[in-house]
Amino acid sequence: MAAAAAEEFVKGRVTPNGVAVITLDRPKALNAMNLEMDLRYKAFLDEWETNPSVKCVLVESSSPRAFSAGMDIKGVAAEIQKDKSTPLVQKRTLLAMPENGIGLFPDVGFAYIGAKAPGGGAVGSYLGMTGKRISSPADALFFGLGTHYVPSANLGPLRESLLSANFTDDPHRDVESLLTKFKNEPESGPQLDKFLPYIISSFGPDKSVAESVEELKKCSQSDDAAVAEWANEALAGLKKGAPFSLCLTQKHFSQVASAYRNNEHYLSKLAGVMKVEYRIALRSSVRNDFVEGNPKWKPATLEDVDKGEVESVFEPLAAEAELNV
Template identity: 30%
Template sequence: MSDVVLRTRGRAAHITLDRPKALNALTHEMVRRIDAALAQWEHDPAVETVVVSGAGERGLCAGGDIRAIHDDARYGDGSAAEAFWRDEYRLNARIARYPKPYVALMDGIVMGGGVGVSAHGSVRIVTERSRIAMPETGIGFVPDVGGTHLLALAPGELGTHLALTGARIGADDALLCGLADHYIPSSHLTDLLTDLADLPVHDALERHVQQPAEGELAARREWIDTCYAADTVEEIVDRLLARGGPAAEEAAETLLAKSPTALKVTLAALRRARRLGPLERVLDQEYRVSRACLRGPDLVEGIRAQVIDKDRDPHWSPRTLAEVTEADVARFFLPLGERELGLAAGADTTEEVVW
């Protein structure tokens, strides 16, 4: 049985991620199946809307299958993980440029790769249950699946805060950060799906969109923008500690527990993403960074500590921010020659989705 369920209902085609015991974490096979379905439906006049959702009660998707990445990095040659990322990032780009409404139900947990299959869509729906995050620095990795593109576009330095700390946000904060478009109570989702079978997306949304409860980030913008505008992670931590207050101090403590290398590479990736422009260029950069992470010590150690052994005690190498040099960071962005992802070279970034 496939871990992706495909079906059509009226004018809408549905993609359901169906690994509820693994919180619908994406495997390579799932990525390929979703991509093939989107390619087919793009040219099917009977399909006017595509809807993506997750099976089970816990959420849309917790990310990629990081156990498989861990095993490939530790016991293999890394080629399986690289092939997975190559296809996954191409899928992210397809979703972002999809010519038909792509409706993502970001209900429950949406992290990492789950953000990749949802937040690039043209209609992104959050609920009171939404918990959205890019938590990669906690496993010695860097936000990918176009995450550095999305977070670089967030207002002020909110994206920097989310990328470095891996903080989970709810519906209102997701709307503020540009990671979602509409809030609909989870109790309305079944009726929304019924309406999408018969109605254009705009008409279906009008029946259900509401205002979410107030989030946390808007009230914290002043100190977030000030602290995270610093040029280095060390200075960000210093500013957070000097600012004082429980939220800023908690953010500083969170950063000091993350992989020092991942933090510095993430900050550099975000700042570069702001200058790169289109998503495809950022995905090309993320592919370089992901491959470099695969060959460093922190990704394997981070997954071991958080997922395999679950001792929550990673031993990062280097151990401190001060030990991570500019040269160390620069190596993550080195060109790959013939092994580049190459999305930007063949991308048409002018097309807009109209519905």
């Protein structure tokens, strides 16, 4: 994509009251982000970060069909969720990380979000390894992919209130006040919480992929029909993933979860996680599993995955090649 196209697909402006607006306008691709779009998106944020007249940033879609389909595999994913952002979820919100199914791994800091979520990293591993979709506001809030549930009917009024707000010296508090006015509680509770004990026993940081499979097989024999159905669905999700990708995903998520509460560890910070994911992404993208396109995985089974080869994917790059974050 040429730079001119990126300008067309990612538009930015600042309103008179200090709301900086980024509009994703690539409707034919459901606003899937790639490198050029990501760079333009980041350029806006860098410019506005030092602009005292900017009070907050609103990221929106030009189309009601989708906010963003996320990653365009011809480019790279945009890491939209930052520590200081307030992602909104609505009834139609759909979130998923299906990268194992194309021979890659769940990136853009998903392991870091998972480490902060309930379950000590297990829920993140479960979602990342199985590609399970989050399709309810309650689950998105439970996992930490959203901070507020705003019903669809309230989105328009919330937007207008932001664009007409008189901000004080504490714009973050002003935004929170507006969100409190328009947010609501989800209509049902999180399914992730309902199955949390089984998620932890099956996908805890100490579990290898093979051990996760065995634990899920036990759960699939449960007298509780809901638990058995959950386990069988998780097993089906694992079967869709490349064995090598599953193993490196498990290792990465486990390492990040274990390091999260150790402030001295580089993986306890988002920057450290992103640096490691850059190494993994560069090496994963040239493996046969991704280049092949069709799911003819090499190695074909979990038993054939070389642990040493998995570990080599995490090795530091040459100093000049490392991600500068």
